[in-house]
Amino acid sequence: MSDPHENSSAGDVPADQTVEDRASARSQRPASQAFKDFITSGWGPRADLGITASPAVPFTATRRARLSERLPGARLVVPAGPLKPRSNDTDYRFRPHSAFAHLTGLGTDQEPDAVLVLHPVEPGTGDDGSGHHAVLYVRPLAARDTEEFYADSRYGEFWVGARPTLEDVETLTGIEARHIDELRDALAKDLGEGGVLLLVVTGSDEHVETLVESLRAEAGAATATAEAAEVDGTTSATGLTDAALVEATSELRLVKDELEIEQMREAVARTAEGFEAVVRSLAGAVTHRRGERVVETTFDAHARLEGNAVGYETIAAAGEHATTLHWITNDGVVREGDLLLLDAGVEVDSLYTADVTRTLPVTGTFTEVQRRVYQAVLDAADAAFAVAVPGAKFRDIHAAAMEVIAARLDEWGLLPVPAAESLTPEGQQHRRWMVHGTSHHLGLDVHDCAQARRDLYLDGVLEPGMVFTIEPGLYFKADDLAVPEEYRGMGVRIEDDVLVTADGNENLSAALPRRPEDVEAWMASLRG
Numbered sequence: 001m002s003d004p005h006e007n008s009s010a011g012d013v014p015a016d017q018t019v020e021d022r023a024s025a026r027s028q029r030p031a032s033q034a035f036k037d038f039i040t041s042g043w044g045p046r047a048d049l050g051i052t053a054s055p056a057v058p059f060t061a062t063r064r065a066r067l068s069e070r071l072p073g074a075r076l077v078v079p080a081g082p083l084k085p086r087s088n089d090t091d092y093r094f095r096p097h098s099a100f101a102h103l104t105g106l107g108t109d110q111e112p113d114a115v116l117v118l119h120p121v122e123p124g125t126g127d128d129g130s131g132h133h134a135v136l137y138v139r140p141l142a143a144r145d146t147e148e149f150y151a152d153s154r155y156g157e158f159w160v161g162a163r164p165t166l167e168d169v170e171t172l173t174g175i176e177a178r179h180i181d182e183l184r185d186a187l188a189k190d191l192g193e194g195g196v197l198l199l200v201v202t203g204s205d206e207h208v209e210t211l212v213e214s215l216r217a218e219a220g221a222a223t224a225t226a227e228a229a230e231v232d233g234t235t236s237a238t239g240l241t242d243a244a245l246v247e248a249t250s251e252l253r254l255v256k257d258e259l260e261i262e263q264m265r266e267a268v269a270r271t272a273e274g275f276e277a278v279v280r281s282l283a284g285a286v287t288h289r290r291g292e293r294v295v296e297t298t299f300d301a302h303a304r305l306e307g308n309a310v311g312y313e314t315i316a317a318a319g320e321h322a323t324t325l326h327w328i329t330n331d332g333v334v335r336e337g338d339l340l341l342l343d344a345g346v347e348v349d350s351l352y353t354a355d356v357t358r359t360l361p362v363t364g365t366f367t368e369v370q371r372r373v374y375q376a377v378l379d380a381a382d383a384a385f386a387v388a389v390p391g392a393k394f395r396d397i398h399a400a401a402m403e404v405i406a407a408r409l410d411e412w413g414l415l416p417v418p419a420a421e422s423l424t425p426e427g428q429q430h431r432r433w434m435v436h437g438t439s440h441h442l443g444l445d446v447h448d449c450a451q452a453r454r455d456l457y458l459d460g461v462l463e464p465g466m467v468f469t470i471e472p473g474l475y476f477k478a479d480d481l482a483v484p485e486e487y488r489g490m491g492v493r494i495e496d497d498v499l500v501t502a503d504g505n506e507n508l509s510a511a512l513p514r515r516p517e518d519v520e521a522w523m524a525s526l527r528g
Contacts, residue, residue: 068131359492
């Protein structure tokens with residue numbers, strides 16, 4: 001990898017240089033004026049990046065208008081987030097904050113350090129008749145006569161390629177674009193006693209949060225620490241908190257629009273292809289000392305080729321490892337006769353991700369005990385599907401699955417109490433073998449809408465357009481003396497991505513077989 005800190009000539013480093021700046025001690029780039037004059041001259045016109053309006057433009061405009069209605073009168077600050085160092089002077093690949101992506105339509109690695117600001121205006125005079133005007137503050141492409149062009153390893157064209165201009169950003173997003181250097185003055189406008197309340201999405205960009213706090217302090221403005229108030233059914237801008245903005249941007253995603261559902265379908269389709277690739281790779285996984293890594297890298301490579309990346313770290317858990325819910329070390333062997341639990345999802349370029357789990361017999365055929373456990377989990381999933389309809393509560397999904405799980409464990413003689421007693425709040429003994437929940441919302445984040453209020457999430461009523469998982473499981477650890485030996489060291493989970501429709505639900509991941517006999521036939525067809 002090229003040295004990204006070649007910022008001065010050799011021997012040009014001061015003796016009292018700080019630890020943070022010492023990376024430049026290995027720098028060898030010329031610093032002469034002759035070099036600067038030569039490298040910044042003699043360039044032809046840049047190639048057109050071919051940027052056109054994103055299909056997301058009308059959808060993101062509607063989302064911003066809904067947010068404006070929720071938080072009238074406040075200035076709303078939604079950072080994309082900064083580049084994050086991986087080690088010393090190398091960064092992780094950038095992924096924008098989900099709230100920023102949702103409101104701008106920017107995905108993949110767009111645009112580090114950018115900040116979306118919804119400026120309050122007279123009600124009805126803003127974008128799409130809303131009470132806000134949106135502006136994207138970005139770091140645009142630098143001219144070739146600037147030092148940034150050749151010297152800046154994070155943003156310079158020599159290092160990361162040509163980035164979009166302000167005009168490109170406006171074309172792509174449909175949002176007015178301004179230079180990031182204008183952000184401070186824009187946020188400071190009309191602050192102070194009786195002025196605009198400034199709210200920021202926290203947890204995305206520490207530098208922007210610090211800027212907001214300092215501007216509040218300088219202006220003697222409200223610190224946004226009070227609870228939100230309701231006025232005529234609408235949240236008042238007086239006394240709002242930063243948490244209210246975080247909550248609003250999360251709840252805005254509980255019901256997906258047409259474009260979001262389309263992106264979810266794409267993510268699930270690419271994920272199904274990845275599962276097929278894994279089945280074809282199992283012969284190689286069995287012979288490798290790190291067979292789980294064969295599975296992981298097969299899926300992850302597919303995700304990177306056909307999407308943006310994986311939506312979360314792939315769980316490739318064989319044998320006993322399948323009883324560890326979030327097993328991502330993936331360094332174990334894959335043995336004939338064992339089950340492989342694969343929990344994985346492709347994140348497409350728009351950053352929407354699937355989240356699917358299938359438990360596969362490595363040999364292609366379930367044993368009698370494996371089939372028994374698998375069928376119990378499948379029956380629990382089917383019971384959950386039956387209640388995942390408009391008007392039901394989100395919590396009903398889990399309750400339906402648990403009734404089946406408790407009943408089967410009781411039938412097998414594993415519960416110390418009858419199933420009915422275990423299902424009471426005071427019991428819950430059946431949860432020894434399934435400690436996780438059955439469902440979570442899904443979208444831009446694998447655990448989407450996580451900051452939504454409880455009465456809209458866990459206690460919320462299902463509506464058409466909601467997308468979530470259904471994923472019951474049973475996990476019997478190898479040293480679990482509460483179960484017969486034949487069950488020990490076996491973990492089974494079946495997870496599908498579900499869209500609530502006007503008259504029921506749709507299993508978005510139905511292309512991947514679920515019934516044990518269908519799984520066996522599918523695996524046989526892929527392995528020839």
